[in-house]
Amino acid sequence: MNIRKAEQRDVNECVPLIYSAAVPLFDHIYKYKHISAEDFIRKEFLSERGYTSYKLHWVVEHKNKVIASCLLWKE
Secondary structure, eight states: OEEEEOOGGGHHHHHHHHHHTSHHHHHHHHTTSSSOHHHHHHHHHHSSSSTTSGGGEEEEEETTEEEEEEEOOOO
16 A cells, blocks of 8 residues: 555546535535535546545555555644
């Protein structure tokens, strides 16, 4: 296993992991928005801002496949 900082290239693996951590919450927040929760997470993950940005995430890899993500930040 390998733990490393997330990179933009991890977007396809990380978006479903982030979304699955709080499906009811994300769906509630975005149910009346013009963008789906998963699309919002994808957009923000690729940016350098926001709590789902790749800049704040670490990933766990097993056999070169991302199997987990974790949000870490300091105040």
